[in-house]
Amino acid sequence: MGSPRFWSWAALVAGLLYFFLPLVGMFEFSLRARRGEYSFQAYTNVLSDPQFRETFMYSVVVALFTIVLGVLIVAPTAFWVRLKLPKLRPVIEFITLLPLVIPPIVIVFGYIRLYNTSSWLPLTGTAMGTNILLTFGYSVLALPYMYRAVDTGLRTIDVATLTEAAQSMGASWFTIITKLILPNILSAILSGAFLTFAIVIGEYVFAALLNRPGFGPYMVWMGGNKAYEPAALAVIAFGITWACMGVIQLATRLSKHNRVQR
């Protein structure tokens, strides 16, 4: 009757319902674009909209650049802090948390003030300049996630000893970072990259205020102007997210050396 086993199952089922029911509801709603029957009409509408493709591709490209930039900034920094400046770790951690505390709108207005057309570095003067600014902004937004992911990855290996072993064999810093550190924290970097991707794809404030054709503003515009398509869009977005997660799982599974007992 009131066995603990029963209640744990009940809790699990309640949790799953809480999570999945809205999704099911949204999915069901997205299928009702045609009166009186279920169809994928809303999906066809979304996918055939050239705006969808343009904004989505734009955001994907920006996301990829953001990931590369983020890894280039975070991985060497986290490595160096772990190796040489362990006392600075709390400080660095605090700095990486700032983007969670400072609202994006403040950051973006700061950017616009600093880099407007009459400033010392008029990035917002050209489309390319603004794209670069947007990428920089996104790597700041993603910093808390990227840093934590990479730092967790570094914790699983003995950074100091591995570095010294490599140095004694003549390795330079560049070799150490590219041949040893990065490959060993690859799955951590992937999960950081995935989080970055998810943030950039849906981001609204930066893209809207810098007036770039991102996927976020498109979704908002869609939500304000259509009925069934936003639901279809949301389902698609979920699909992409889950596909990313699957890929990460797969990558972790496939890298052979990662089955080290920790």
Added chain:
Amino acid sequence: MAFLKIEHLEKSFGSTRVVKDFDLEIQKGEFISLLGPSGCGKTTVLRMVAGFETPSSGAIVIDDKDVVALRPNQRNIGMVFQAYALFPNLTVGENVAFGLKIKGVGKDEREARVKEMLTMIGLPDLGNRYPFQLSGGQQQRVALARALAIQPHVLLLDEPLSALDAKIRVSLRTQIREIQRELQITTIFVTHDQEEALSISDRIVVMNGGVAEQVGAPFEIYNRPATRFVAQFVGTLNLIEADVIAPESGTVRIGTTEISLGRPLKPGRVTLACRPEAVSLGLAEGRPLVLHAEIGEVHFLGAVIRVQARAGRTQLSLDTFNRPDTPPPAAGDKVQVSISPADLLVLEA
């Protein structure tokens, strides 16, 4: 001409001097152990030779070149760590090839050398495994092969056996010594295990509090310890208090027995020391110092029997060989033990 020379080496962390005026000359192909208790600065000395720590002052000369200003990756030194430190993302073969690749050794030569190294450590078939698929002992052997593959000037090992279990520790230390002898590579081996140091070294440096207390061959360190610390740290020691009654002739009184040590002593009380194997059960020719003792614990170790005995206030440990026709003494037996004055060390305070 020494191959590796360490002169007046000093290291301070903040205001603590961790290594003090450390001098050492090592001949080419010599196997040197740094032996000492935890925190005495062994690792720090080794890391300064490797280039991972910068000396506060002093010189380190390898093959006539002062290397203090060189970075670790310019010193051509092989290093083996307690924690193995194999690269987890590379196979065993790739680990061994790592340093060769950096040196720009061609593919064919590299493969040949990896094969040769893996054969040398007795793991010729494990080249394609990943480190996590090996036992601790195997990993440490691969680490040794990896360090030696680049044909370093000097091989440094920091407690390479501490993480392994007792049996493998003994067999691996023998193997390390054999390989070292075969390659004639100048080696510094750090350990806090005196048996390890005694069994495989050409010479031992006994360290205490950042200072080299004595440098010498194992036989010398064990039988003629230069300081009280060395005497007590290396091997087991019986301490016997004595009164000096004739300083010039070195005559002392122990309990009721008076014997001459044949060397001048300072007047007053003196602490004498002797090894367990220098104390015999029963009387014997040439062993005039006789003590009446009562047997305590008896540890039968196989070939050797270690007996604890008490003579007055003096606690004695003595070793006798097992003889099938003579059963060992039992606890509570009253016995006489005898010692030769030649085996007594005088410990300065």
